Amino acid sequence: QQQVKQSPQSLIVQKGGIPIINCAYENTAFDYFPWYQQFPGKGPALLIAIRPDVSEKKEGRFTISFNKSAKQFSLHIMDSQPGDSATYFCAASTNTGNQFYFGTGTSLTVIP
Amino acid sequence: NAGVMQNPRHLVRRRGQEARLRCSPMKGHSHVYWYRQLPEEGLKFMVYLQKENIIDESGMPKERFSAEFPKEGPSILRIQQVVRGDSAAYFCASSPGVSGQFFGPGTRLTVL
Numbered sequence: 001q002q003q004v005k006q007s008p009q010s011l012i013v014q015k016g017g018i019p020i021i022n023c024a025y026e027n028t029a030f031d032y033f034p035w036y037q038q039f040p041g042k043g044p045a046l047l048i049a050i051r052p053d054v055s056e057k058k059e060g061r062f063t064i065s066f067n068k069s070a071k072q073f074s075l076h077i078m079d080s081q082p083g084d085s086a087t088y089f090c091a092a093s094t095n096t097g098n099q100f101y102f103g104t105g106t107s108l109t110v111i112p
Numbered sequence: 113n114a115g116v117m118q119n120p121r122h123l124v125r126r127r128g129q130e131a132r133l134r135c136s137p138m139k140g141h142s143h144v145y146w147y148r149q150l151p152e153e154g155l156k157f158m159v160y161l162q163k164e165n166i167i168d169e170s171g172m173p174k175e176r177f178s179a180e181f182p183k184e185g186p187s188i189l190r191i192q193q194v195v196r197g198d199s200a201a202y203f204c205a206s207s208p209g210v211s212g213q214f215f216g217p218g219t220r221l222t223v224l
Contacts, residue, residue: 044203044216049211104154
């Protein structure tokens with residue numbers, strides 16, 4: 001059973017576009033929602049994270065939007081660049097931190 | 113402050129041999145997680161350890177796989193009698209507690 005559902009599976013945008021990746025969850029005990037960026041042959045790198053007490057968090061060109069009532073959160077990449085081409089994973093965990101549940105990943109390609 | 117270190121980066125084993133994967137967490141991190149990633153797939157949780165204790169091994173196969181995180185030294189993921197289906201990238205992540213996990217570069221295991 002997939003605890004965190006992520007979509008789309010792949011995404012192609014033009015340079016400067018705003019790709020949006022969505023994730024949904026069911027477990028209301030989740031209270032920490034990170035996003036990871038992974039380049040081919042590398043480990044995932046923590047990009048940005050949010051807790052449910054805020055509806056939006058912005059770091060540079062990356063923004064997380066969080067909708068607690070809908071149990072959904074999304075990643076927006078402003079002014080996307082070819083260097084942003086990577087696989088993005090959302091995740092969720094509870095405050096006990098025992099286990100992080102990852103989405104299945106979104107392969108993003110930004111065309112120059 | 114060095115990041116999470118994993119070695120070896122690449123490991124080739126023949127069917128039936130043993131594979132030992134090592135992970136040194138970031139300084140000050142006492143929580144270690146192991147994940148498996150197949151090509152074009154997401155991260156599958158295997159096991160969560162703290163020093164000298166296995167906290168959650170619900171994602172680990174019951175046979176042939178074991179993990180430890182001794183008081184001194186790195187965490188080790190051990191796979192006995194490897195089979196072709198064990199070929200994957202194995203990632204270790206560490207955390208200081210209930211917050212983001214920081215991933216190592218991974219060990220790519222190939223079983224011939």
